[in-house]
Amino acid sequence: MGFLDVEDLKVHFPIRGGLLNRKIDAVRAVDGVSFSIEQGKTYGLVGESGSGKTTTGRAVIGLNNITAGKVFFEGNDLTDKKNKMLDVRKDIQMIFQDPYSSLNPKKRVIDIVAEPLRNYERLTKKEERYKVAELLEKVGLSPESILKYPHEFSGGQRQRIGIARAIALKPKLIIADEPVSALDVSVQAQVLNFMKDIQKELNLTYLFISHDLGIVKHMCDEIGIMYKGRYVEEGKTGDIFTNPQHIYTKRLVAAIPDIDPKNREKQKQFREEVQREYEESYESYFNEEGLAYGLKKISDTHAVALPEKG
Amino acid sequence: MDNKLLEIKNLKTSFRIKDDYYAAVDDVTLTVNKNEVLAIVGESGSGKSALAFSIMRLHNRAKIEGEVLFKENNIVELSPSKMNKLRGNDMAMIFQDPLTALNPLMTIEDQIGEALFLHNKKMSPKERRNKVIDLLNQVGIPRPDYTCDQFPHELSGGMRQRVMIAIAISNNPELLIADEPTTALDVTIQAQILDLIRDLKENMNAGIVLITHDLGVVAEMADRVAVMYAGEIVEIADVHTLFENPRHPYTRSLLNSVPSDGHEGKLHVIQGIVPSLKHLPRQGCRFSARMPWMDESVHEENPVLHEIAPGHHVRCTCHEHFYFPKESKEVQNDGIS
Numbered sequence: 001m002g003f004l005d006v007e008d009l010k011v012h013f014p015i016r017g018g019l020l021n022r023k024i025d026a027v028r029a030v031d032g033v034s035f036s037i038e039q040g041k042t043y044g045l046v047g048e049s050g051s052g053k054t055t056t057g058r059a060v061i062g063l064n065n066i067t068a069g070k071v072f073f074e075g076n077d078l079t080d081k082k083n084k085m086l087d088v089r090k091d092i093q094m095i096f097q098d099p100y101s102s103l104n105p106k107k108r109v110i111d112i113v114a115e116p117l118r119n120y121e122r123l124t125k126k127e128e129r130y131k132v133a134e135l136l137e138k139v140g141l142s143p144e145s146i147l148k149y150p151h152e153f154s155g156g157q158r159q160r161i162g163i164a165r166a167i168a169l170k171p172k173l174i175i176a177d178e179p180v181s182a183l184d185v186s187v188q189a190q191v192l193n194f195m196k197d198i199q200k201e202l203n204l205t206y207l208f209i210s211h212d213l214g215i216v217k218h219m220c221d222e223i224g225i226m227y228k229g230r231y232v233e234e235g236k237t238g239d240i241f242t243n244p245q246h247i248y249t250k251r252l253v254a255a256i257p258d259i260d261p262k263n264r265e266k267q268k269q270f271r272e273e274v275q276r277e278y279e280e281s282y283e284s285y286f287n288e289e290g291l292a293y294g295l296k297k298i299s300d301t302h303a304v305a306l307p308e309k310g
Numbered sequence: 311m312d313n314k315l316l317e318i319k320n321l322k323t324s325f326r327i328k329d330d331y332y333a334a335v336d337d338v339t340l341t342v343n344k345n346e347v348l349a350i351v352g353e354s355g356s357g358k359s360a361l362a363f364s365i366m367r368l369h370n371r372a373k374i375e376g377e378v379l380f381k382e383n384n385i386v387e388l389s390p391s392k393m394n395k396l397r398g399n400d401m402a403m404i405f406q407d408p409l410t411a412l413n414p415l416m417t418i419e420d421q422i423g424e425a426l427f428l429h430n431k432k433m434s435p436k437e438r439r440n441k442v443i444d445l446l447n448q449v450g451i452p453r454p455d456y457t458c459d460q461f462p463h464e465l466s467g468g469m470r471q472r473v474m475i476a477i478a479i480s481n482n483p484e485l486l487i488a489d490e491p492t493t494a495l496d497v498t499i500q501a502q503i504l505d506l507i508r509d510l511k512e513n514m515n516a517g518i519v520l521i522t523h524d525l526g527v528v529a530e531m532a533d534r535v536a537v538m539y540a541g542e543i544v545e546i547a548d549v550h551t552l553f554e555n556p557r558h559p560y561t562r563s564l565l566n567s568v569p570s571d572g573h574e575g576k577l578h579v580i581q582g583i584v585p586s587l588k589h590l591p592r593q594g595c596r597f598s599a600r601m602p603w604m605d606e607s608v609h610e611e612n613p614v615l616h617e618i619a620p621g622h623h624v625r626c627t628c629h630e631h632f633y634f635p636k637e638s639k640e641v642q643n644d645g646i647s
Contacts, residue, residue, distance in 0.1 A: 048496040190579040
């Protein structure tokens with residue numbers, strides 16, 4: 001049993017309507033996703049908006065109800081009702097996407113960062129203050145800022161306050177939902193570097209959710225690509241970027257803008273080729289409903305969603 | 311043949327805070343040629359959108375000085391009614407966030423039709439609808455006759471951005487300003503929208519000002535690039551020069567902070583933050599505060615743009631001495647700003 005194992009996770013949202021507002025159908029936001037992460041690694045979940053990557057992350061931490069499937073964290077089944085009271089919840093924390101809306105504007109930094117501490121640890125006022133100052137220092141903010149309000153900080157600083165809150169309880173797993181997509185490139189670099197540093201320092205495991213493949217490539221050891229609630233490909237970062245097998249992955253990789261203007265023509269041709277292939281062979285990669293098939297292993301670390309034959 | 315489409319000379323856009331004016335765009339001189347994509351790059355707060363809004367005269371209460379020459383008009387001094395004739399007709403803008411830029415209570419046909427109606431009152435409703443469908447076709451919307459009667463909330467982000475582009479190109483503008491047109495979109499859709507903008511440039515022979523902070527997009531799209539920092543242009547060059555031989559410390563820092571194949575491990579972090587309007591240093595090299603390891607003496611007292619190669623301009627002399635610190639401290643104590 002690994003560190004985090006997700007088995008055949010399904011999250012369906014009901015569509016209500018008709019007589020008595022009964023459930024008439026369901027949105028299959030996550031439709032049978034399995035993956036596992038080793039401790040200390042970074043696992044990237046990639047996909048377009050609406051592919052279910054955020055829902056997967058939120059289901060793991062318990063913010064979305066799970067329709068079916070199991071989530072094992074260090075061997076404990078988080079979906080088992082008996083384990084509801086288990087303190088594993090404090091070992092899993094989340095960094096949210098938008099640092100402008102994930103911090104309460106009416107609270108001071110000390111209250112924001114100390115909130116998880118107040119839930120789980122009984123500290124005196126003085127200890128708490130000391131702990132928060134220590135955490136802020138760890139994320140590179142001056143301890144004087146504990147009495148400030150979120151609006152007094154820049155985007156990158158706010159995101160670091162969010163990180164300070166996430167690491168307050170010394171979690172083992174952090175779910176980072178697009179942690180840098182609201183930030184400028186230079187600030188992105190700062191937050192990403194910082195996330196790597198604390199990962200080493202605290203032996204953290206990340207579930208890194210992003211649509212930016214450049215960043216995912218930089219951060220992650222393993223990657224899962226999602227499309228319409230299902231996996232289309234999974235593998236080591238090298239597998240995905242140097243040897244993408246599924247047409248959807250190829251299309252994503254081709255869409256990354258190349259930083260070198262010399263490759264512009266080549267890139268354009270490559271993209272057109274992939275687009276043509278995508279249109280021609282769409283039906284051989286997806287079933288009648290336009291969904292991906294089940295994953296098939298093609299090497300020890302690399303699995304692709306391909307139909308049974310072909 | 312004169313190829314110049316837009317000429318900006320010493321443009322200065324200032325906003326009032328209490329009783330003082332602070333320049334968000336400071337002494338910018340630029341030209342945009344026909345059939346060219348000029349990219350303007352910078353962090354948020356560097357004044358790139360303020361510049362775009364000044365060109366379109368969309369600022370409400372800003373003091374604008376200098377000249378913006380477009381089709382023999384100085385836009386800065388144009389009367390509002392003449393400006394209205396120009397705006398949306400000869401020059402158009404694609405806004406950043408398609409959800410807030412579209413009116414949620416109007417159908418797509420009405421929104422695009424409005425732009426057509428305002429500049430050509432003689433068009434019959436039927437002609438207009440046909441033109442709208444034609445435009446939607448042009449921007450690659452699959453079922454235009456159906457989409458026409460839909461409302462913005464029924465469309466996805468990429469579709470909405472296409473509608474925005476359809477509005478912008480409805481009157482075949484000669485100048486198109488795209489303010490972060492793909493920031494809110496997924497990569498695959500981004501690629502499609504960029505292709506679309508590129509096609510428009512070629513088909514309509516238009517000049518495009520592309521404002522973005524994504525250097526990947528710049529590398530893919532631009533012919534020339536202007537890098538902005540704290541209201542000033544710090545470097546202008548054609549796209550190949552800029553990526554192969556960036557000179558200004560800011561440009562080099564930006565390029566180094568993008569995750570790419572070139573460098574695994576640590577990304578470069580630009581120390582400090584973009585100064586706010588009020589705290590902007592008005593003298594000396596504005597970027598100096600963000601490279602404190604450099605000696606003060608390398609900066610000019612009043613940095614100007616130097617032409618170091620044909621078409622390649624760099625502000626200040628500090629680029630001649632600039633180097634990256636060996637061990638950049640990962641996180642700086644910039645808690646107090």
